[in-house]
Amino acid sequence: LPPGFTQVTAGDLPELEAAIGPDTAAVMVETTQGEGGVVPLSTDYLRGVRDLCDAQDILLIVDDVQAGVGRTGTWFSWQQLGFEPDIATTAKALANGLPVGVAMARGEVATAFESGDHATTFGGGPVVCRAALTVLDEIEEYGLLSNVAERSEQFREALGHLDGVVNVRGRGLLLAAVLDDTRALDVVERSLELGLIVNAVRPDAVRFAPPLNISEEETAQAVSVFEKALG
């Protein structure tokens, strides 16, 4: 994180409230923590953060770098959670691998930006912007948001029945299989050997973040490979 942030325990509203002081400008959250272990924050907590920010007259920023652009089944993660941020960021999937990220703002906050305030040498380049627009068109054209919801259910159901998996958490196609033991690294290594790309976000949690256009058959195949990797 850039300097100036104070980290608080996710999901603990009183702790957040206590950390807000007269110099606090904003609160920044991921709605589902990605690198933090694929931990979805509850809607009650997130709406509580929104209310707290309103009451204290500070801004709410959502870091949707990982969870945005359809990854959780809506264009942006907060759209299924009953609140709106003032500022949001997104990046990873936006141009399907080409390097582009965006910061978005609404209302009065948006008017605080002037041309040149947020400049970088390659920022807003035509090639990446064209790629990003094409990604958005393709997500729409191929109905990938509903595919995310359907494949998410399929993954949850199938992973949840595997021996060695005690829980499946996350939203959309940002999921983690929580294992019965701290053996995620070994299981990931074995999965990679068998051709399945997953990663260990916690000693006991393996992240699944497949392409949004994964098919029903590919999902079944991924789970079957994972079952072998679990031994």
Ligand SMILES: Cc1ncc(COP(=O)(O)O)c(C=O)c1O
């Ligand atoms: C949730 C989240 N925010 C921010 C970042 C950093 O993004 P960037 O590498 O585009 O600065 C990452 C990178 O993994 C991330 O997962």
